Amino acid sequence: MAKEWVKLGYEVRIIAADFSHLRRINPQINKDFEEEMIDGIHYHWVHTIKYDGNGIKRALTMFQFVCKLMFHAKKIARKFKPDVVITSSTYPLDTYAGQRISKFSNSKLIHEVHDMWPITPIEIGGMSEKNPFIVILQKAEISFCKNSDYVVSLLPFAKNYLIEKGMEKDKFIHVSNGVSKDEWAESLKIQSEKLKIIKELKDRVDLLICFFGSHTKSYSLDYIIKAVKKFENVGLLFVGNGIYKKELMEMSEDNNNIRFIDPIPKKSIPDLLKYVDVTYIGAVNNTMFRFGISMNKLFDSMMGGKPILYAVNAPNNYIESYCCGISVEAENVKALEAGIEEFLNMSEEDRLKLGNNGKNAIKENFTYESLAYKFSKIF
Structure with missing residues (x-):
C-alpha cells in the first residue's frame, strides 16, 4: 500500500519496531528512529526487545514501542509535519501515540484494524476479559473508536462491532488486502529441482490441486489430504513450511500423489500456478471469521487465473461473488470430495473460465494500485 502512495505523490514515513516475529530479516540499528529508505518509503526504526511466541516479552515490546513514540510525539510532529497519521498495529495501543502525534501536528488520524484485538485473544486464546492486559487493550480499542477521524479495516463485517465500541457509523471504511501488479510483472521462475517434482506429479494425474503457504492446522490441510486420498487420479501439492508439515507428510506417506516442496x-x-489445475483455500471454523476474512493467498490464487476449491466459513465469499471456483462447507471431507469430483467432471474450458473470472475480479477490484487510491480518498 505504501509503495502505491509514493507513486501517487505522497511522502510516506513508517515508524516501526526494529524487531518483529513476522519478518525473516530484522534491521540492525544503532539508535532509535534510525532512518532507512526502502522503495521510496522512509522507515524510522525504534529499538524494542526481542521475543518468542506470545508471552510477556511480546507484551512488553508493545508498551516499549508505544511509550517511546508518546515520549517523542512532539518531536516527531514538528520534524515530519504529517498531514495524516495512520496507526496500524495488531494491537490497539498505538492509538495513544497516534493521537498525541496528531494533536501536535494538527493532522488527520486514521486507525487501521487488521486483527481484531482484544477480542481475538479472548475468544481464541481463552484469556479472561478481566485480565489486566486485556482491560488495557479494551480501553485502547474504545479510545481509537471514539477519537479517530476514520477507522479502516480489512474486515468488511467489523463495522457493527466497532460501532458498539463507540465509533460513529460514517467513520468506517473497508479496504481489503490485494495484489501488487509490480510483483506479478517481475515474477521469478521456480527452481529446476522443484519444478521437476511438480511436472512429474502433474503428468500422472488428471487433476492437480495446490496449497501454498504456512503449513498450520488453521488451514484445514488434514481435511484436503483425506479428501484427495479417495481419488487415484488426483494429485495434491503442498508448497511451504510450518509447524504442521511433518505431521502432514506422515499422513501422506501411503499416497504417492501427495507431494511436498x-x-x-x-x-x-x-x-x-501455471503448472497446477486448482488451488485450495481452507480454514477451520473460527468465531472471528464472522467479521470477514482477507487472506493474501486467496487474492494470489485468484490473480493466478486458476479455479479455487474453497472451504472457509466466512460471510464474505469471493468465490461465490465472482464465480471463480467451488465453495464447500468448512471442515467437511465429504464436501471436499464432492468439490473435487465436480472439478474432475468439468471441462478444461469451464475451469479456465472460472480462473479468468477470479483474475478479472482482482484486476478490477483488488490491485494495490486501486486499493491505495481508495484509501487515499480519506486523507
Whole structure:
C-alpha cells in the first residue's frame, strides 16, 4: 500500500519496531528512529526487545514501542509535519501515540484494524476479559473508536462491532488486502529441482490441486489430504513450511500423489500456478471469521487465473461473488470430495473460465494500485 502512495505523490514515513516475529530479516540499528529508505518509503526504526511466541516479552515490546513514540510525539510532529497519521498495529495501543502525534501536528488520524484485538485473544486464546492486559487493550480499542477521524479495516463485517465500541457509523471504511501488479510483472521462475517434482506429479494425474503457504492446522490441510486420498487420479501439492508439515507428510506417506516442496519466493507464485489445475483455500471454523476474512493467498490464487476449491466459513465469499471456483462447507471431507469430483467432471474450458473470472475480479477490484487510491480518498 505504501509503495502505491509514493507513486501517487505522497511522502510516506513508517515508524516501526526494529524487531518483529513476522519478518525473516530484522534491521540492525544503532539508535532509535534510525532512518532507512526502502522503495521510496522512509522507515524510522525504534529499538524494542526481542521475543518468542506470545508471552510477556511480546507484551512488553508493545508498551516499549508505544511509550517511546508518546515520549517523542512532539518531536516527531514538528520534524515530519504529517498531514495524516495512520496507526496500524495488531494491537490497539498505538492509538495513544497516534493521537498525541496528531494533536501536535494538527493532522488527520486514521486507525487501521487488521486483527481484531482484544477480542481475538479472548475468544481464541481463552484469556479472561478481566485480565489486566486485556482491560488495557479494551480501553485502547474504545479510545481509537471514539477519537479517530476514520477507522479502516480489512474486515468488511467489523463495522457493527466497532460501532458498539463507540465509533460513529460514517467513520468506517473497508479496504481489503490485494495484489501488487509490480510483483506479478517481475515474477521469478521456480527452481529446476522443484519444478521437476511438480511436472512429474502433474503428468500422472488428471487433476492437480495446490496449497501454498504456512503449513498450520488453521488451514484445514488434514481435511484436503483425506479428501484427495479417495481419488487415484488426483494429485495434491503442498508448497511451504510450518509447524504442521511433518505431521502432514506422515499422513501422506501411503499416497504417492501427495507431494511436498519447500517454500518458494513470493515472486515465484505466478510461475507455480501455471503448472497446477486448482488451488485450495481452507480454514477451520473460527468465531472471528464472522467479521470477514482477507487472506493474501486467496487474492494470489485468484490473480493466478486458476479455479479455487474453497472451504472457509466466512460471510464474505469471493468465490461465490465472482464465480471463480467451488465453495464447500468448512471442515467437511465429504464436501471436499464432492468439490473435487465436480472439478474432475468439468471441462478444461469451464475451469479456465472460472480462473479468468477470479483474475478479472482482482484486476478490477483488488490491485494495490486501486486499493491505495481508495484509501487515499480519506486523507
